[in-house]
Amino acid sequence: MTEAPVVAAPEPERAPRRRRGGSRVLAIVLVATIAVGAYLWLTTVRWQRTATEWETKAHGYADEVASLRLQLDGANAELKAARDQLSTATSRITDLANEKAQLGDENVASQQYLDYQTQVSAAAATVASALGQCVSGQEQLVGYLKEADQYEPADLARYEREVNALCADAEDANEALQRELRQ
Amino acid sequence: MRWSARSRAVLAGLVLTGTLGGCGVLPPLPDPVPGDIVPSTPVDLSPAAGGDALSPDGFDAVERMAVRIRNVGCEELSTGSGFAIDEHTLITNKHVVADSKDLEVSTYDGHDITVGATSTAGLADLAVVRTTDPLPSHPELAQADPERGDPVTVVGYPAGGELTVTEGEVMGTTRDPLNANLGEVLLTDAPVEPGSSGSAALDDQGRVIGVVYAKTADDNSLLVPLSTLQDMLADDTAFTPAKGC
Numbered sequence: 001m002t003e004a005p006v007v008a009a010p011e012p013e014r015a016p017r018r019r020r021g022g023s024r025v026l027a028i029v030l031v032a033t034i035a036v037g038a039y040l041w042l043t044t045v046r047w048q049r050t051a052t053e054w055e056t057k058a059h060g061y062a063d064e065v066a067s068l069r070l071q072l073d074g075a076n077a078e079l080k081a082a083r084d085q086l087s088t089a090t091s092r093i094t095d096l097a098n099e100k101a102q103l104g105d106e107n108v109a110s111q112q113y114l115d116y117q118t119q120v121s122a123a124a125a126t127v128a129s130a131l132g133q134c135v136s137g138q139e140q141l142v143g144y145l146k147e148a149d150q151y152e153p154a155d156l157a158r159y160e161r162e163v164n165a166l167c168a169d170a171e172d173a174n175e176a177l178q179r180e181l182r183q
Numbered sequence: 184m185r186w187s188a189r190s191r192a193v194l195a196g197l198v199l200t201g202t203l204g205g206c207g208v209l210p211p212l213p214d215p216v217p218g219d220i221v222p223s224t225p226v227d228l229s230p231a232a233g234g235d236a237l238s239p240d241g242f243d244a245v246e247r248m249a250v251r252i253r254n255v256g257c258e259e260l261s262t263g264s265g266f267a268i269d270e271h272t273l274i275t276n277k278h279v280v281a282d283s284k285d286l287e288v289s290t291y292d293g294h295d296i297t298v299g300a301t302s303t304a305g306l307a308d309l310a311v312v313r314t315t316d317p318l319p320s321h322p323e324l325a326q327a328d329p330e331r332g333d334p335v336t337v338v339g340y341p342a343g344g345e346l347t348v349t350e351g352e353v354m355g356t357t358r359d360p361l362n363a364n365l366g367e368v369l370l371t372d373a374p375v376e377p378g379s380s381g382s383a384a385l386d387d388q389g390r391v392i393g394v395v396y397a398k399t400a401d402d403n404s405l406l407v408p409l410s411t412l413q414d415m416l417a418d419d420t421a422f423t424p425a426k427g428c
Binding site: 036039040042043046047050053054057086087089090093094095096097098100101102104105108109112 | 209210211212213214215216220240241242251253255258259260262287289290291292293340343344345346
């Protein structure tokens with residue numbers, strides 16, 4: 001048996017396959033690069049647009065903040081003025097309430113004094129009347145004594161006791177009134 | 184032939200890794216800008232300074248519940264203080280309403296309050312005055328008697344004058360030097376004057392801790408303690424109708 005000689009694969013056939021493989025890889029890399037580039041371009045455009053919108057919005061809010069700050073300053077100034085006015089008003093109300101209370105006290109005190117004076121006047125009138133009755137009684141007694149022979153001695157003595165009692169009561173009332181007036 | 188397949192696998196792996204890795208590195212597309220970014224409810228918005236002092240008419244609650252009492256006696260006139268504990272009930276001292284022909288009550292803003300029945304306690308210098316007109320405001324009672332060192336605020340009409348708020352602190356308890364109250368009374372350094380009798384003594388939360396009834400020789404004030412007030416109010420027989428002059 002004669003062995004057939006081993007024939008190696010022809011070398012020249014490997015080179016074209018490798019080139020083809022390399023080309024495919026390069027094509028894939030190229031496509032991937034283009035895709036990445038397109039994505040980056042799209043991303044950049046979108047971010048630019050978003051940044052512009054945010055900036056516009058930020059300017060809008062900044063303007064609004066400035067306006068609100070101005071309004072807040074004005075409102076705070078008005079609030080401070082209103083609080084000052086409220087404080088003044090409450091102080092005035094407290095003062096007026098106190099003035100009213102003091103006037104009420106004075107009114108009550110005056111009324112009590114007036115009642116007292118009325119009582120004193122009534123007492124003085126009563127004392128004056130009693131003293132007047134005492135004087136009248138004594139005058140009457142003097143008249144009776146001038147004509148004593150025309151009256152019973154017992155009657156004269158009784159009348160004298162009555163007049164003395166009346167005068168004693170009148171003097172007591174007068175002294176009480178004087179003491180009250182001295183207080 | 185085997186080497187070539189391995190190379191392609193390596194290359195494919197590299198491309199796949201690069202693609203996936205690149206996707207991770209590449210910036211994402213931006214989210215659309217929202218139309219409104221203002222929150223519907225503000226967070227952590229603190230009230231304006233001084234907002235806690237707001238009231239219906241600019242007066243503090245402690246001022247609104249204080250009343251001035253004018254005791255028109257048969258021969259003399261005296262004034263005292265008091266405070267509301269509900270819409271139609273006032274607390275004051277027994278000696279403020281004693282020997283009275285007429286009681287006249289007015290509020291912080293000068294309004295006159297029509298008075299109904301008056302009753303006084305037998306074992307403490309306390310009195311309850313019912314009103315037919317509603318009272319503007321009334322404080323809460325504290326949970327317990329104050330301790331030594333606790334702050335105290337007294338609201339009343341010293342010397343029958345303006346409504347006045349004075350402050351001090353609780354110095355402790357003592358025996359009643361006037362023997363007007365059963366048990367011990369509170370001693371504070373809050374300034375009071377004749378006319379302050381019946382004033383409410385309040386803690387730092389505006390709750391009643393006692394009733395002013397006297398002043399000591401060294402210018403301290405004596406209070407009927409809250410516990411005595413509560414005991415008296417809880418006892419139906421503690422108060423009897425006041426006798427006029």
